[in-house]
Amino acid sequence: MRLVINKIVLFLSTLAAVLGLIFLFWILITLTIKGVAALNIHLFTNDLVNNGLRNLFIGQFILALIAVILGVPIGMAAGIYLQEYSFNNKFASFIRNLSDVMMSAPSIVIGTFVYAVVVNPVGHMNGWAGAIALAILMLPIVVRTTDDMLGLVPKELREAGVAIGAPKYKVIFNIIIKAAKVGIMTGLLLAFARIIGETAPLLFTSGNSQYFTLNLNQEFPSLTVAIYTLATMPDKHLVEIAWAGAFILTVFVLIINLLGRYITKEKK
Amino acid sequence: MNKVMDIKNFYFTYAKAPKPSLKNINLPIYENKVTALIGPSGCGKSTLLRSLNRIHDLYPGNKYEGEVLLKDLETGEMENILEYKKENELINLRQRVGMIFQKPTPFPMNVFDNISYGLKLMGKKNKSELEGRVEDALKGAALWEEVKERLKDDARGLSGGQQQRLCIARAIAVEPEVLLMDEPTSALDPISTIAIEELVAKLKDKVTIAIVTHNMQQASRISDYTAFMYLGELIEYGSTEQIFLNPKEKRTADYIAGKFG
Numbered sequence: 001m002r003l004v005i006n007k008i009v010l011f012l013s014t015l016a017a018v019l020g021l022i023f024l025f026w027i028l029i030t031l032t033i034k035g036v037a038a039l040n041i042h043l044f045t046n047d048l049v050n051n052g053l054r055n056l057f058i059g060q061f062i063l064a065l066i067a068v069i070l071g072v073p074i075g076m077a078a079g080i081y082l083q084e085y086s087f088n089n090k091f092a093s094f095i096r097n098l099s100d101v102m103m104s105a106p107s108i109v110i111g112t113f114v115y116a117v118v119v120n121p122v123g124h125m126n127g128w129a130g131a132i133a134l135a136i137l138m139l140p141i142v143v144r145t146t147d148d149m150l151g152l153v154p155k156e157l158r159e160a161g162v163a164i165g166a167p168k169y170k171v172i173f174n175i176i177i178k179a180a181k182v183g184i185m186t187g188l189l190l191a192f193a194r195i196i197g198e199t200a201p202l203l204f205t206s207g208n209s210q211y212f213t214l215n216l217n218q219e220f221p222s223l224t225v226a227i228y229t230l231a232t233m234p235d236k237h238l239v240e241i242a243w244a245g246a247f248i249l250t251v252f253v254l255i256i257n258l259l260g261r262y263i264t265k266e267k268k
Numbered sequence: 269m270n271k272v273m274d275i276k277n278f279y280f281t282y283a284k285a286p287k288p289s290l291k292n293i294n295l296p297i298y299e300n301k302v303t304a305l306i307g308p309s310g311c312g313k314s315t316l317l318r319s320l321n322r323i324h325d326l327y328p329g330n331k332y333e334g335e336v337l338l339k340d341l342e343t344g345e346m347e348n349i350l351e352y353k354k355e356n357e358l359i360n361l362r363q364r365v366g367m368i369f370q371k372p373t374p375f376p377m378n379v380f381d382n383i384s385y386g387l388k389l390m391g392k393k394n395k396s397e398l399e400g401r402v403e404d405a406l407k408g409a410a411l412w413e414e415v416k417e418r419l420k421d422d423a424r425g426l427s428g429g430q431q432q433r434l435c436i437a438r439a440i441a442v443e444p445e446v447l448l449m450d451e452p453t454s455a456l457d458p459i460s461t462i463a464i465e466e467l468v469a470k471l472k473d474k475v476t477i478a479i480v481t482h483n484m485q486q487a488s489r490i491s492d493y494t495a496f497m498y499l500g501e502l503i504e505y506g507s508t509e510q511i512f513l514n515p516k517e518k519r520t521a522d523y524i525a526g527k528f529g
């Protein structure tokens with residue numbers, strides 16, 4: 001009887017796994033076929049206004065980069081506080097829980113929040129609002145990564161730093177963070193991969209722009225928002241451009257993820 | 269003989285612990301001698317050692333009572349280190365009282381930077397002076413010949429025994445008066461252990477050593493004085509010869525004979 005149950009469970013779980021994988025590969029294959037078919041050099045040399053993607057790539061990258069510049073220092077500072085200074089007091093567990101809740105918050109909610117506190121007072125969508133939304137989105141990931149990775153550093157190393165006569169902040173910055181560097185770097189890379197492909201937080205914060213611009217005070221070009229807009233257009237050619245954009249974005253995110261894995265493997 | 273440290277009526281209570289882990293400890297540490305702290309696990313020997321550079325202060329809520337005196341180099345007076353409150357007093361204390369841990373603790377940097385780290389903290393910036401002192405420290409820790417070609421390599425790539433000697437070099441580079449060693453060989457192989465023991469014998473000309481060990485042969489080999497601790501109390505203290513050959517307390521005799529541990 002037990003053997004029979006065993007076999008049934010094995011069969012069902014294999015079925016579930018195969019079913020999941022089928023859909024995953026379906027998506028990837030469709031994306032690759034349609035994406036590759038639409039790829040051409042024209043996309044990389046022209047802006048959206050001329051049916052190209054150039055300004056979108058650059059815009060998306062700049063938004064993510066500013067989000068990193070805003071989110072990483074704040075998130076790392078919070079992670080350092082949690083692991084090195086809080087001694088797991090009640091406030092720390094409150095922050096940890098809050099951060100975990102934030103991590104699972106739908107990104108559209110964060111977009112709405114930024115719309116209310118940034119876009120609405122300013123009166124129009126702008127690049128800063130998009131970058132802030134992405135920064136908020138990555139914040140809990142950075143907090144969690146820093147917290148966890150610092151937590152893996154043995155406490156003897158902290159004691160050894162203090163025992164040689166280093167003040168605590170120097171122990172943290174010269175020794176502990178260096179010891180946790182690989183883990184933190186990987187985490188930051190994955191956080192970057194997470195935000196680079198986001199649409200919802202940008203949809204009504206930075207919006208989109210057909211033109212090349214570096215001015216963050218106005219609507220800002222975004223690949224993901226463009227994919228969303230283009231994909232719903234009646235013009236078949238524009239839909240093809242959306243496929244190409246989606247394909248390139250997927251490849252880019254895949255590369256970042258692989259890079260993250262590579263760093264971890266190399267250094268450990 | 270000069271006392272470099274003197275522990276008087278010392279009590280130590282861990283944060284949130286209902287009772288003190290160390291009770292009424294009285295123990296002198298003599299200059300340029302090796303003092304061994306022995307006793308079964310949980311007897312408080314490491315706790316006592318870690319009080320001598322106040323490393324317990326890293327964690328909040330721990331409580332010291334009594335006196336731990338350290339000789340002031342200039343005036344020769346004994347100063348109670350438990351009265352230190354400011355961070356730079358504690359930093360100064362730790363530069364005078366160095367520490368070696370059970371597991372080697374190389375910093376995530378190259379060999380040279382590991383050794384010069386403490387010196388740089390003391391404000392030494394001159395490159396040739398640093399180079400000279402790093403070389404002296406590595407020679408003092410009997411590691412120079414093995415690493416002189418590898419000063420720019422990551423210290424974490426050294427073997428365990430080399431790492432531990434690196435930590436000793438790092439500690440003696442800042443020229444402390446006292447060196448605390450918390451079971452420094454328990455994570456090492458026999459050959460590395462012998463190297464460390466020989467090093468201890470060599471170092472005591474320059475620095476006073478207090479060593480915690482659960483290896484009684486080691487204590488008898490390398491120490492001049494031995495303190496036997498049990499359940500947070502100092503049961504017996506005396507010259508190593510006397511403790512091992514002619515213990516006064518029955519518990520000391522039983523422990524040394526291996527009747528419990």
